[in-house]
Structures are given as C-alpha cells and as structure tokens.
Amino acid sequence: MxxxxxxxxxxxxxxxxxxxxxxxxxxxxxxxxxxxxxxxxxxxxxxxxxxxxxxxxxxxxxxxxxxxxxxxxxxxxxxxxxxxxxxxxxxxxxxxxxxxxxxxxxxxxxxxxxxxxxxxxxxxxxxxxxxxxxxxxxxxxxxxxxxxGSWYQPQTASKWMCTNCGYIHEGNQAPPVCPVCRHDQGYFIPYQMACYKID
Ligand SMILES: [Fe+2]
Ligand SMILES: [Fe+2]
Known part of the structure; x- marks a missing residue:
C-alpha cells in the first residue's frame, strides 16, 4: 500500500x-x-x-x-x-x-x-x-x-605482498622485514587478499 x-x-x-x-x-x-x-x-x-x-x-x-x-x-x-x-x-x-x-x-x-x-x-x-x-x-x-596463525604462517607455502613497496614474497611464512623497503611484517598482506592483483 x-x-x-x-x-x-x-x-x-x-x-x-x-x-x-x-x-x-x-x-x-x-x-x-x-x-x-x-x-x-x-x-x-x-x-x-x-x-x-x-x-x-x-x-x-x-x-x-x-x-x-x-x-x-x-x-x-x-x-x-x-x-x-x-x-x-x-x-x-x-x-x-x-x-x-x-x-x-x-x-x-x-x-x-x-x-x-x-x-x-x-x-x-x-x-x-x-x-x-x-x-x-x-x-x-x-x-x-x-x-x-595462518595470516603470517599458513600450513602450506604461500605468497605475501608488501603493501608499502609491492614486493612479493613466496615461502612458508611472511618475512619479519621486507627485504626491499625494510618495512615491518605488518605491511605484508596474504597475497590472495591484496588489492588490484591480476592473477
Ligand atoms: Fe559493512
Ligand atoms: Fe554499510
């Protein structure tokens, strides 16, 4: 009505x-x-x-x-x-x-x-x-x-992106410090959750 x-x-x-x-x-x-x-x-x-x-x-x-x-x-x-x-x-x-x-x-x-x-x-x-x-x-x-605990340390090999510089890390855990821009682990995001990724 x-x-x-x-x-x-x-x-x-x-x-x-x-x-x-x-x-x-x-x-x-x-x-x-x-x-x-x-x-x-x-x-x-x-x-x-x-x-x-x-x-x-x-x-x-x-x-x-x-x-x-x-x-x-x-x-x-x-x-x-x-x-x-x-x-x-x-x-x-x-x-x-x-x-x-x-x-x-x-x-x-x-x-x-x-x-x-x-x-x-x-x-x-x-x-x-x-x-x-x-x-x-x-x-x-x-x-x-x-x-x-899988945000930084999943059960299987994984990928993370440093959201400061874009470096992509592959391995069993996120690095404590980005080897490129030296920013802390807090800048790394599990790759599947990163914005604007193309794969
Ligand atoms: Fe909401
Ligand atoms: Fe809302």
Whole structure:
C-alpha cells in the first residue's frame, strides 16, 4: 500500500540506517587505530577501506531522505558497544554486526520500503545488505586467519605482498622485514587478499 513518505516507516528506517552506517564508519576507524598500534598495518587498512564503504552507504541512505530536508526525524534504535581488548575480538564483533545488517536489519527495512511503495529505498537496502555480507565474510576470514596463525604462517607455502613497496614474497611464512623497503611484517598482506592483483 502506497504511503506518504513523511508519514512512513521507511523515512525512519533510512535515518536508522544512516545512524548505523555512520557509527560503523567510526567504529572501524577506531579499530584501525588499534590495529595500527599493534603493528598490523594491513588490517588497519582493511578497517579503513571498509569504513569508507560504510560512509558511501550512509551517503546513499542520507540522499534518499533529501525530500525531508530541513526536518528532524526522531528515531529509536539499538547500537553496539564494541570495545574488545583484542584485535580478533574487534574483528569478530564487526563480523557479527555486519551479519545482523545483512541477514536481519536491512532485509526488514527493504521489505517495509517495498510494502510502503518506495522501490528505490527498497533496492538500496537490499543491495547494501549484500555488500554487508561481503564485509561479514572478510572480517570473519581475517579473524580466523589471526586465530589460527595462518595470516603470517599458513600450513602450506604461500605468497605475501608488501603493501608499502609491492614486493612479493613466496615461502612458508611472511618475512619479519621486507627485504626491499625494510618495512615491518605488518605491511605484508596474504597475497590472495591484496588489492588490484591480476592473477
Ligand atoms: Fe554499510
Ligand atoms: Fe559493512
């Protein structure tokens, strides 16, 4: 049934999504600082990369509220306090929150938008839910690799890329220091997770 936008649930859900994405962006930026302090520089970069995508999601939802510019939208909502002591704890918390968005929150918001007749908002919720699924899987994979020790030392021979200079190392473990640019191990990323690789 078509509903007036200013009286819709969808306008509130868009604001909830804007608030949620904005908070995710900040949580990941803070987690990146934490990763950096531990010398895990590529994991810091992955948190920042994801934070930028959350900003893009926030922008999309905010844009869909444009017709209500100048108004204030009151919402209630539940938002996580994720201040785990360990990096794997932060990654697991991020994985969990991404899963909630993908499997529950944005599916519900998308369904409501569709029922209220806002197809563009419905598409945004459903499309962004799929992206959150990728975020969930990536955070989960990194947590698993850190927990098992396979980020730097897998069971089989592997490849890493130094994200500072691009040097590719092949072997049983990542080198403690890059032999080319002398940057620390924290700059090495398992090759399968490196950006812009061509094989
Ligand atoms: Fe997002
Ligand atoms: Fe996300």
């Amino acid at each position: 078509a509903v007036n936008f200013s009286e819709s649930m969808t306008k509130e859900n868009l604001m909830r999504a804007f608030a949620g994405e904005s908070q995710a962006r900040n949580r990941y930026t803070i987690a990146a600082e934490r990763a950096e302090k531990e010398g895990m520089l590529t994991i810091a970069e992955i948190f920042r990369y994801t934070a930028d995508q959350e900003r893009a999601h926030a922008e999309r939802f905010y844009d869909l509220l444009k017709d209500l510019s100048g108004e204030t939208i009151h919402i209630d909502g539940s938002y996580p306090v994720d201040q785990q002591d360990s990096l794997t704890g932060l990654l697991r918390a991020a994985e969990h929150n991404e899963h909630e968005e993908f499997a529950d929150v944005y599916q519900t918001f998308g369904k409501t938008a569709k029922e209220e007749g806002f197809s563009e908002a419905a598409s945004a919720f459903f499309q962004i839910a799929e992206i959150e699924h990728i975020h969930e899987q990536r955070f989960g994979k990194i947590a698993e690799m850190l927990e098992s």
